Amino acid sequence: MSTNNLKLLCTKFNNLKINYVITRTASNWKPPKYRPPYWYMPKERVLTEDNLTQDNRMFIKEIIQDKLQAQAAMESPLENISQTETMQWTPGKKRVGLIARKIGNYPMWDKDGKKVLTTLLQVIDNHVIKYIPPENFKPMIHKVKQPQEHRRLGCMLVGAENIDPSTVTKDYCGLFNSVGMLPKRHLCRFMVSPEAALPTGTPLYATHFRVGDHIDVRAKTIDRGFQGVMKRWGFKGMPASHGVTKTHRRPGNIGAGGEKARVWPGTKMPGNMGNRWRITRGVKILRINTKHNIIWTLGVAIPGETGAMCYLFDTVLPLKKHKTSPPFPTQPPLDNLPLEYYDDSIHEFESPTISFEEI
Amino acid sequence: MIFLEFRALSTLPERVEEPPQEEPKEVPQRRGPKSTNPILEHRHIYPEFLPDPNPKWRNSLREKMERADMLKRRQQIDIPEFYVGSILAVTIADPHAQGKTNKFVGICIERKGCGLRAEFTLRNVVDHQGLEVRYDLYDPTIDKIQVLRLEKRLDDKLFYLRDALPEYSTFPLDMDPEILPEGTPVPVNPLKVKLKPKPWLERWERQELKGIANIEQYLTTTNRLNRKLRQTPWEKFDLMKQYRKTIPMEEQSDIWSEVNNQLQQLQMARKKMARKRTFTAPKTQLG
Amino acid sequence: MFKSLITKLCPSQLTCGFHTTACLNEVRLLTRLRVVDNSEIGMRAMAEGKPPKIICVYNKKRVGFIGDRVMVAIKGQKKKGILVGLKQIQNVKVPKFDSNNIVLIDDNGTPLGTRIHVPIPTILRTILKERTHAKGADYTKLLAIATRFV
Numbered sequence: 001m002s003t004n005n006l007k008l009l010c011t012k013f014n015n016l017k018i019n020y021v022i023t024r025t026a027s028n029w030k031p032p033k034y035r036p037p038y039w040y041m042p043k044e045r046v047l048t049e050d051n052l053t054q055d056n057r058m059f060i061k062e063i064i065q066d067k068l069q070a071q072a073a074m075e076s077p078l079e080n081i082s083q084t085e086t087m088q089w090t091p092g093k094k095r096v097g098l099i100a101r102k103i104g105n106y107p108m109w110d111k112d113g114k115k116v117l118t119t120l121l122q123v124i125d126n127h128v129i130k131y132i133p134p135e136n137f138k139p140m141i142h143k144v145k146q147p148q149e150h151r152r153l154g155c156m157l158v159g160a161e162n163i164d165p166s167t168v169t170k171d172y173c174g175l176f177n178s179v180g181m182l183p184k185r186h187l188c189r190f191m192v193s194p195e196a197a198l199p200t201g202t203p204l205y206a207t208h209f210r211v212g213d214h215i216d217v218r219a220k221t222i223d224r225g226f227q228g229v230m231k232r233w234g235f236k237g238m239p240a241s242h243g244v245t246k247t248h249r250r251p252g253n254i255g256a257g258g259e260k261a262r263v264w265p266g267t268k269m270p271g272n273m274g275n276r277w278r279i280t281r282g283v284k285i286l287r288i289n290t291k292h293n294i295i296w297t298l299g300v301a302i303p304g305e306t307g308a309m310c311y312l313f314d315t316v317l318p319l320k321k322h323k324t325s326p327p328f329p330t331q332p333p334l335d336n337l338p339l340e341y342y343d344d345s346i347h348e349f350e351s352p353t354i355s356f357e358e359i
Numbered sequence: 360m361i362f363l364e365f366r367a368l369s370t371l372p373e374r375v376e377e378p379p380q381e382e383p384k385e386v387p388q389r390r391g392p393k394s395t396n397p398i399l400e401h402r403h404i405y406p407e408f409l410p411d412p413n414p415k416w417r418n419s420l421r422e423k424m425e426r427a428d429m430l431k432r433r434q435q436i437d438i439p440e441f442y443v444g445s446i447l448a449v450t451i452a453d454p455h456a457q458g459k460t461n462k463f464v465g466i467c468i469e470r471k472g473c474g475l476r477a478e479f480t481l482r483n484v485v486d487h488q489g490l491e492v493r494y495d496l497y498d499p500t501i502d503k504i505q506v507l508r509l510e511k512r513l514d515d516k517l518f519y520l521r522d523a524l525p526e527y528s529t530f531p532l533d534m535d536p537e538i539l540p541e542g543t544p545v546p547v548n549p550l551k552v553k554l555k556p557k558p559w560l561e562r563w564e565r566q567e568l569k570g571i572a573n574i575e576q577y578l579t580t581t582n583r584l585n586r587k588l589r590q591t592p593w594e595k596f597d598l599m600k601q602y603r604k605t606i607p608m609e610e611q612s613d614i615w616s617e618v619n620n621q622l623q624q625l626q627m628a629r630k631k632m633a634r635k636r637t638f639t640a641p642k643t644q645l646g
Numbered sequence: 647m648f649k650s651l652i653t654k655l656c657p658s659q660l661t662c663g664f665h666t667t668a669c670l671n672e673v674r675l676l677t678r679l680r681v682v683d684n685s686e687i688g689m690r691a692m693a694e695g696k697p698p699k700i701i702c703v704y705n706k707k708r709v710g711f712i713g714d715r716v717m718v719a720i721k722g723q724k725k726k727g728i729l730v731g732l733k734q735i736q737n738v739k740v741p742k743f744d745s746n747n748i749v750l751i752d753d754n755g756t757p758l759g760t761r762i763h764v765p766i767p768t769i770l771r772t773i774l775k776e777r778t779h780a781k782g783a784d785y786t787k788l789l790a791i792a793t794r795f796v
Contacts, residue, residue: 104421106428106475113454113500115738120421292420306416347499349431354500358458451739455771456795463741463796478738488682488731488764489744490796498738521744 037139037189039130039157041171064164067182071162074180077199078332087195089325094153096330097190097313098123098204099160100295102219104306108286108296109347113354116346118286119302121217121310123160123293126204129179129187130157131197153191158204159184160309188311196329206293207331209312211341214282214320219303219310223275233268278303282317288341398615399608401622404440406470407477407496408618409606425474426614430621432497437629438504443467444512444548446530447481449494450503460502463492464532468517472496482520484529489521507536510548513569522559523552523571538633565589671733671746673710675700679718679748682730683759683791688750691720698725698748712740713773718748725750725758728774728788730766741767741796755783757791766792 052060087093100121107115134151157175162182165173176183179200209215229235229251237249251270255263280301287296295312302310315321342348402409408429410422432438441447446466453461465481468491472478477496484490494501507530520528527550539546551572554563564574564586578586594600606614673679678697681688691698698720703710710716710729718727731747750758755778766789774785 103418104416106421106425107495108475109499113452113498115495115498120424122420289424292424294420294424306418349428349499350434351499352435353452353502355452355502356454356457453768455768461768461796485765485796486763486794488747490765491742492740492796493736493738493742495738500739 039132039175041169041175043168043172045167045169047167060166064182068162071181074201076333077202078330081199087328089322089328091321093193093195093328094191095196095208095314095326095328096128096156096158096192096198096204097188097311098126098206098208099158099186099188100124100310100312101161102302102304102306102308102310103294105300109354110345111347111354113347113356116286116298117300118296118298119300121295121297121302121312123204123206123295125162125184126158126160127179127181127184128156128198128200128202128204129159129176129181129184130200131155132157133194133197152193154194154197156190156192156197157187158190159187161185186309190311190313192329198329202330203333204330205290205333206288206295207290207337207341208327209285209288209295209314210326211285211288211343213285213322213326214315214317215285215297215312216279216281216315216317217283217297217302217310217312218277218279219308221274221276221278221303222305224273226271227273228270229268232270232273235268282315282320284343286343286346289339290337290341291339396612396615398619399611401615401619402611403442405622407473408614409473409611410614411473412604412606422474422614423617426618429475429497430618432499433621433625435499436501436503437625437632438496439506439629440545441467441479441504441506441509442511442545443470443515443517444510445506446508446534447479448503448505448507448534449481449492449501450505451494451498452500452502454500462532463490464507464530464534465490465492466517466520466528466530468520482517482528483532484525485532487525489525489528491521505536507534509537509539510546512548512550517570518561519554519563519568519571520552522554522561522563524555527552538636541630541633671735673700673714673716673729673732673734673746674703674708677710677746679716679727679729680745681720681727681750682747682762682764683749683757684761684763685750685758687721687723687725688759694721696721698727712736712767713770713777715751715777716748718750720750726753727751728785730762730770730788731764740769741765749788751783751785751788753783755785755787757788760791762788762792765794765796768795771795 100123103120103122105117105119108118109115132155134154137151137155139155159176159181161184163185165183168183173183175187181201224231228249230237230249235251238244238247238252240248251268254267254269255261280303283302284298285295286298288294304310314326340348347354408426410417410425444467446464448462448464450460450462453459463481463483465483467479468482469480470478475497478493479496480491480493482489482491551570553573554571554577557577562582563571564578564582568574677700679700680697681692688698698718700710700716701719701724702717704715704717705711710732711734712729712732714729716727716729718725727748727750729746730749731741731743731745733743733746736742747764749762752758771789774789778785
């Protein structure tokens with residue numbers, strides 16, 4: 001009896017692991033507050049050595065390939081729904097957005113011969129993963145019971161970029177398995193009107209937007225690390241000479257004395273610069289490539305560096321909103337689309353040289 | 360020094376190869392590295408097809424789209440082969456005088472930029488007034504780019520012409536194109552310019568320029584001392600610096616094999632045009 | 647007088663220790679300019695080696711750009727002029743000159759000379775047309791006396 005107990009104890013001790021890792025962070029820097037939504041499943045997985053044989057690895061690869069092919073062959077649920085059944089667009093309705101990757105800038109020329117810089121955004125494998133109608137969508141979980149609120153907009157989850165399922169957690173894969181898809185690297189929530197709801201598994205393309213439309217782009221700005229006030233807030237600093245010592249790039253005074261003898265909240269100080277979510281509103285679309293799903297937008301003000309992800313949606317600026325009906329709820333996949341759409345103001349590279357005719 | 364042979368240029372300006380007569384003994388040894396992929400030779404003729412080597416801005420799809428757009432523009436107008444030191448005539452549609460074109464002739468003193476951002480600068484002296492005009496290579500308002508004299512100079516940037524005597528950058532606006540016989544290598548002009556006395560725009564003595572004849576006569580002992588102090592003779596052995604400024608061979612061969620077909624077609628079309636021109640040119644003179 | 651003193655103290659062969667990068671070549675207060683028309687006062691000032699000096703730039707930035715109106719001190723007089731060529735780095739397709747050129751005008755915009763003997767940037771056609779008012783000064787007369795556009 002006692003030996004049995006001892007053995008049990010021994011095995012228990014063997015199973016015990018010390019998983020305590022000291023993480024050292026700067027004491028005065030706190031990461032931005034983040035409260036995950038309730039549909040969020042932890043994605044990161046601790047990668048362990050699986051001790052698989054080469055054959056097994058190949059087998060897993062084959063399965064992933066098969067799934068990918070099945071996903072590609074899956075026809076869009078929109079094709080079964082005829083055009084008459086879908087709702088008509090009215091100015092107040094909110095459509096779903098897209099997830100895109102910023103892939104660089106290059107110049108184009110307009111029809112007056114003026115050079116304009118453009119930003120290229122690539123839309124990669126966007127699929128609708130989930131739709132939560134407004135009555136079921138309760139993002140805030142309160143301890144105290146709240147009075148019943150009336151919601152207008154539902155929540156639509158969109159994923160982008162397929163990844164290897166073995167690199168993420170099982171819970172995260174489960175989100176996508178129910179739709180019959182491989183897990184996606186990026187997942188985003190868009191608030192949409194119930195009329196613009198899409199069936200799960202609908203692929204979204206760059207033609208969701210039209211050329212000449214204005215969009216809002218939400219992305220994280222470039223992380224510049226801990227910066228001083230001259231770079232972070234554009235302070236002037238202090239003179240290089242005239243008896244100034246040791247305070248050439250410092251902020252100087254940060255508050256007055258007397259009653260206000262403290263530092264006021266919101267005082268501009270050194271700190272972490274960049275890596276914040278920012279929205280650029282009213283960006284014009286100049287060109288769309290339907291083969292690679294690339295959107296060219298006017299200007300270089302899209303936040304983030306090359307390769308950063310950004311979320312595109314219809315603009316909220318009152319003067320730049322849609323005047324006519326956009327593809328609603330989204331553009332169904334068509335085979336006979338032209339390869340490229342150009343805005344009227346943009347000179348196409350195929351067209352002949354510009355000449356200015358006498359008026 | 361082998362890596363210099365393999366050096367694949369991108370943003371680095373075109374450097375003039377040394378004339379082969381100086382070291383005839385080395386010719387058999389050189390054959391090895393030179394008999395590499397022939398399509399890599401495009402990098403001298405079309406340097407703007409190579410992307411910027413800064414890894415922050417690299418993206419294969421964007422580079423592919425950019426090259427496609429460049430080729431589309433090249434289908435519309437003939438952008439000839441030219442180098443720093445060549446004399447060009449550029450005709451642009453003038454938005455300020457409707458219905459007219461504007462022609463400028465000058466020597467190319469600089470060529471820079473990758474992709475659709477490629478630029479070149481022309482310099483000329485018109486009515487005893489020095490002028491420089493910068494053009495975008497892929498600007499759709501450019502009507503015609505004509506090479507009047509195809510040659511290279513001893514340096515890869517000719518900014519010192521601003522401080523040289525004006526006759527070195529004076530070219531007549533109605534210059535006739537000089538046609539090189541087919542198959543000849545691009546000639547290197549060994550012309551050395553004479554500078555005006557100081558003050559200069561830059562410290563030319565520190566830049567190791569080969570194309571200046573009389574720089575020593577204007578220098579003081581302090582200048583010479585400073586020049587010696589600021590020399591960086593180790594830089595040509597800095598492999599990492601070379602690597603950061605260039606595109607690797609493997610990536611280059613991918614790029615060139617992608618665009619080679621269309622570039623070849625364009626080159627063929629250009630040759631056909633050149634042959635036609637040689638036949639028609641005497642007729643116009645007679646008429 | 648100052649200039650001669652400085653040249654005596656430090657001979658021109660010695661380089662100045664302060665300035666290491668290419669300068670902006672901005673046209674601002676007290677910049678020396680080159681008169682490029684054949685007005686009598688301008689010709690004489692250039693021949694005597696006393697080129698005009700800017701004493702006012704008529705724009706908000708106080709830095710002269712192409713086509714801007716400036717007031718210059720020339721041979722002890724105040725005259726107005728239009729900048730027709732700059733040393734500064736210019737936009738694509740706009741020529742950059744080796745000297746800062748000026749054409750003298752009077753208050754109505756009529757040039758004092760009858761001919762401009764250097765090339766004029768063609769972008770001036772648009773700029774001067776925009777600056778001309780129906781009842782005010784007419785700057786487009788300057789374009790009529792130009793010999794060559796680049």
